[in-house]
Amino acid sequence: MDYALNYEEPLLWEHRAADGCGVDFEPLKNAPLKTGQPARQTIGWPKLKEPQIVKHFVRLSTKNFSIDHGFFPLGSCTMKHNPRLNEKIARLNGFANIHPMQPEETVQGALELMFDLQNWLGELTGLRGVCLTPSAGAHGELAGLMTIRRAHELNGQSHRKIILCPDSAHGTNPATAAMCGYELRVISTKETGCVTVENFKAALGDGKDVAGMMVTNPNTCGLFEAEIAECAKLLHEAGGYFYCDGANFNALVGKARPADFGVDVMHINLHKTFSTPHGGGGPGSGPICVADSLKDYLPVPCVVKTDQGYKLETIEDRPSSFGRLKGFQGQFGMFVRALTYMMSHGGDGLRQVAEDAVLSANYILSKLKGDFYAPFGDRTCMHECLLTDKIQKEQGVTTLDIAKTLIENGIHPMTVYFPLVVQGAMLIEPTETESKEAIDHFIFVMNHIAKDTSDGKANEIHQNPLSTPRRRLDEVRAARQPVLKATI
Amino acid sequence: MTVKFTKDHEWVKLDGEGIAVIGITEYAQHALGDLVYIELPKVGASYSKGAHFAVVESVKTAAEVYTPVTGEVVEVNEALETDFDLLKSETDGWIAKFSMTNADELKGLMDEAAYQDYLKTVE
Numbered sequence: 001m002d003y004a005l006n007y008e009e010p011l012l013w014e015h016r017a018a019d020g021c022g023v024d025f026e027p028l029k030n031a032p033l034k035t036g037q038p039a040r041q042t043i044g045w046p047k048l049k050e051p052q053i054v055k056h057f058v059r060l061s062t063k064n065f066s067i068d069h070g071f072f073p074l075g076s077c078t079m080k081h082n083p084r085l086n087e088k089i090a091r092l093n094g095f096a097n098i099h100p101m102q103p104e105e106t107v108q109g110a111l112e113l114m115f116d117l118q119n120w121l122g123e124l125t126g127l128r129g130v131c132l133t134p135s136a137g138a139h140g141e142l143a144g145l146m147t148i149r150r151a152h153e154l155n156g157q158s159h160r161k162i163i164l165c166p167d168s169a170h171g172t173n174p175a176t177a178a179m180c181g182y183e184l185r186v187i188s189t190k191e192t193g194c195v196t197v198e199n200f201k202a203a204l205g206d207g208k209d210v211a212g213m214m215v216t217n218p219n220t221c222g223l224f225e226a227e228i229a230e231c232a233k234l235l236h237e238a239g240g241y242f243y244c245d246g247a248n249f250n251a252l253v254g255k256a257r258p259a260d261f262g263v264d265v266m267h268i269n270l271h272k273t274f275s276t277p278h279g280g281g282g283p284g285s286g287p288i289c290v291a292d293s294l295k296d297y298l299p300v301p302c303v304v305k306t307d308q309g310y311k312l313e314t315i316e317d318r319p320s321s322f323g324r325l326k327g328f329q330g331q332f333g334m335f336v337r338a339l340t341y342m343m344s345h346g347g348d349g350l351r352q353v354a355e356d357a358v359l360s361a362n363y364i365l366s367k368l369k370g371d372f373y374a375p376f377g378d379r380t381c382m383h384e385c386l387l388t389d390k391i392q393k394e395q396g397v398t399t400l401d402i403a404k405t406l407i408e409n410g411i412h413p414m415t416v417y418f419p420l421v422v423q424g425a426m427l428i429e430p431t432e433t434e435s436k437e438a439i440d441h442f443i444f445v446m447n448h449i450a451k452d453t454s455d456g457k458a459n460e461i462h463q464n465p466l467s468t469p470r471r472r473l474d475e476v477r478a479a480r481q482p483v484l485k486a487t488i
Numbered sequence: 489m490t491v492k493f494t495k496d497h498e499w500v501k502l503d504g505e506g507i508a509v510i511g512i513t514e515y516a517q518h519a520l521g522d523l524v525y526i527e528l529p530k531v532g533a534s535y536s537k538g539a540h541f542a543v544v545e546s547v548k549t550a551a552e553v554y555t556p557v558t559g560e561v562v563e564v565n566e567a568l569e570t571d572f573d574l575l576k577s578e579t580d581g582w583i584a585k586f587s588m589t590n591a592d593e594l595k596g597l598m599d600e601a602a603y604q605d606y607l608k609t610v611e
Contacts, residue, residue, distance in 0.1 A: 417548060475547040479524035 006469060009059045011486070012046040022049040063469060065412055067279065071438050075384045075415035075427025076170065076220055078250045078272035079279060085344055086275065086337035095336050100328040104311055110332065111310035114303040117339045121289050124350070125266055126259025129295030131302050132287040133330040137247060140267025140286025141176040141214075143299055143325055147265060147290060148212050148241045149180055150297040150322035157239065160211035164203050164235075166195050168221055168419040170245060173214040182211060190421050193221040193376050200231040207238025216245035217261070218252070218382035220419040220427065221375070222361065225261075232262020241265060241294070246286075249273045250431070251358055251383035254351030264291045270331075274338035285334035296320040301329060356432035357383040360439060364428055367443045371450035375422055384429035388422060392450065396458040399424040402449055404472060408465040409445045492594055493603035494556045500597065503585060508557045508594070511582045512544065512575065515607055520546040523572035529584055534560045537593055542583050544575075557593045559586040 048056075066072075072079040090096065098107050118130035134140040145163070152160050163177035166187040174184045187195055187203040195215060204210060213235050217225040232242045244263040250273045252258070258266050270285040271278035278284055290298060300321045301312035312329065315321060345353065358381075365385035369377040373390035389399040403413035403426075415427040430439050452461060465471065491501045497516035503509045517523075525545040535541045540552035541561070563585040568574055575581045588594075598606060 420549070476522040476524060479547055 006467075007059070008469070009056065009063070012048065012053070012056060013044070015046065015048055015052060015056070017047040018049045018052065021047055022053070067277075070410055070412065071430075071434060071442050072279075072412040073414045073428045073430050073434075073442065074279075074412065075222075075386075075418070075429045076216075076247050077279070077415065078247075078269070078383075078429060078431060079412075080250070080272070080275055080431040081433035082275050082277045082282075082337075083341060083344070086340045089340040090333050090336040095333075100332075105309065108309050111303050111312070113339055114329070114332075114335055115305060115310055117287075117335050117342075118303060120339065120342050121268055121287055124253060124257070125263070125268070125289040126257035127263065127266060127289035127291050129290040129292065129298055129302075130287060131290075131298045131300075132285075132335060133299055133301070133325050134267065134286040134288060135326060135331055136284035137245075137267060137269045137272075137286045138172040138176065139284075139325070140269075140288050141172055141243070141245065142179060143286075143288045144243050144265040144267055144290075145176055145180045145182070145212070145214075146322050146325075147288070147294055147297045147299070148243065149182075150320070151241070151294055152211055154297070154320060157211075160209055160240070162210045164200075164210060164213040164240075166215060166219070168193070168216075168219050168421050169214065170216060170220065170247060173216070173245060177214065185210075187213075189219075193223055193421075194219065195225050195228060195231055197227050197230050197234070200227075201234065204234060204238060207235070207240060210235070210238055210240040212241040212243055212264075214243045214245060216248055217258070218248045218384075220248075221422065222381040222384040222386050222427065223376055223379060224251075224382055229261040236262065247272060248383065251354055253354045254347060255354050258289075259291060264294055265289070270334050270338040275341045276334040276337040283331045283334065285331040285338070287330070297322060299323060299325045353432050354383070357430075360430040360432060360434065361385045361428070364430060364439060364443060368446055371447055372426070383431070384427055386419075386422060387426045387428065389424035389426070392453045393424065395453045395456065397449075397453045397461050399426055401458075401461050401464070402426065402446075404464040405449050405461055406445065407468060411442055411445060490599060492556070492597035492599060493606075494554070494597055495606065496554050498553060498556060500556050500594065502594075506588050506591060507562065508559065508586045508588050509582045510553070510555060510557075510584055510586065512553060513603075514576070515610075516551070517575055520544060520551060521548050522546055523575070525550075526568050526572065526583075528564045528566065528569065529561045531561050531564055534558075535586075553583060555586060556597055557586055557588045558590055559588040561585070562587045 067079050067081065094109055098110055104111065114132055118132065121130050122128040134143045152158060161183050162185050163182040164185050164187055165173050165177065166189045168189050177184050185203050188199055189195055215225060215228060217228055219225055235242055241264040242262050244258050244266040246266045246268045249268060253273060265288060267286045267288045270276045276282060276285060296318065297320055300315050300318060304311055304313055315323060361381050361383050365374060365377065365381050368387060372387040374387050376386060389402060399416050403416050406413045418425055418427060491499050493499050493513065497513045498510055499513050500508050500510050523544055523546050527543040529541040535555045537556060537558045538554055541555050542553040544551050544553060561584050565582050
């Protein structure tokens with residue numbers, strides 16, 4: 001049934017074609033065919049006029065759930081508000097309408113902005129070598145490991161083939177290691193939730209074949225890795241480098257510098273920690289920061305300051321670099337937004353961001369750990385808290401059911417079934433930008449789900465969501481018999 | 489022949505001289521949920537004890553299947569590729585048969601009772 005505000009929206013191709021195209025071009029005459037071959041057939045572009053197209057996309061956009069729409073507590077994703085001041089600055093003519101191939105002397109302001117952002121990131125991490133080019137978190141991880149690999153290669157350490165990684169890691173960590181041709185050795189953290197000196201040593205062995213370690217701190221159980229500095233020391237003594245995944249940096253900004261707990265390389269997600277849009281809203285951006293010992297191996301170009309002004313490095317300037325990662329200089333628009341965010345908050349403001357993010361998560365943990373099982377509930381969490389469905393499962397209600405019920409209540413589900421080391425995990429990250437009112441509403445809904453479960457209403461919960469355009473999908477059938485082609 | 493179990497929820501039983509038949513337990517299948525894909529090893533491939541030789545994928549997750557014995561794959565249960573539910577079968581639910589190089593490797597594994605006790609310690 002088609003309701004006024006809950007409607008089906010056909011594909012562009014399924015709309016009735018307009019009489020003629022929306023743009024009035026003359027038919028092509030005497031134009032040479034680019035392929036040298038006449039077209040075999042028309043590819044059937046939809047023939048619609050501008051008002052139809054605008055309506056189509058606006059209607060689709062109302063079906064989207066975004067950070068501007070409601071509570072979005074995805075763990076390890078830092079879905080924070082994107083300040084509109086960022087957008088205002090990013091639209092300034094000198095930032096918005098420049099081209100990456102313009103002569104450097106005509107874009108000195110843009111280069112200065114990149115140089116300043118490098119310095120801010122260097123200051124916040126304590127890692128002074130900064131390259132802004134990686135275009136996402138995983139791209140930053142790749143850049144970081146390639147930097148480590150380059151350092152080993154140029155220092156006669158090519159035999160080092162092992163990357164250590166805890167079992168609570170983001171999936172991209174082991175994937176990146178494999179992309180770089182490394183083998184993975186797992187640090188088991190099942191019992192402790194953290195990397196301890198003991199389980200680290202067990203994975204390190206004599207360390208002669210170890211190229212490095214990849215750890216997220218705070219980790220995906222929402223805990224600060226308290227023994228990591230000691231592990232880093234042992235790793236360094238064995239000749240390996242410490243890569244820190246920056247996905248959870250929001251908990252640390254202005255409070256702890258990763259360099260101080262032994263990190264050699266770290267990527268920063270500007271789209272998480274520094275408020276540039278993500279999750280469908282904008283491109284990611286994952287600059288990497290490295291210690292002095294690895295500076296020479298970073299990808300090009302970094303922005304350098306010379307007597308003649310700011311300049312983008314070339315491979316000739318720094319031959320020990322592993323080279324270029326991509327065309328041009330990275331997501332410049334995101335650099336503008338991130339630096340705007342940093343400068344508008346200032347050092348003290350950024351510190352408060354981290355404090356408030358941690359406070360929000362602990363507030364949720366303290367309010368929900370009676371109703372839900374909290375595997376590390378006796379400890380203070382960082383910017384995200386971890387619950388499981390252990391109690392509800394006995395009544396037949398699982399993490400998936402809880403997530404679907406949140407959708408029914410207009411709340412985006414938290415991260416579910418991750419980290420993998422915790423059964424039925426629910427990882428909740430409210431961020432510092434949600435109001436107490438929004439957080440209290442979330443707690444209220446979660447309390448209700450717990451109560452309905454203990455009241456024996458599992459069957460009702462299994463029906464959720466009821467009021468979305470689509471109910472629960474048959475995931476098994478979709479995976480076993482995928483329909484990958486629409487027939488119009 | 490008695491069935492032995494691993495902590496990673498594989499079962500293994502002997503099938504004639506030096507041949508180990510390997511599958512995954514009911515507990516593992518239940519934890520995974522409905523399977524949507526299975527990657528089988530190739531006949532003739534060799535694996536050492538603890539190496540992963542197959543992958544089972546459900547809508548929730550993908551899991552590796554590890555061999556508790558060192559040896560060469562001599563037979564693969566290709567029927568699984570089209571019928572995931574076959575895994576549940578006690579007789580036809582095996583994944584691969586290995587020709588073992590060291591039958592002593594079976595000694596460290598759990599018997600049925602020990603595995604049931606072990607499951608109680610697993611969440």
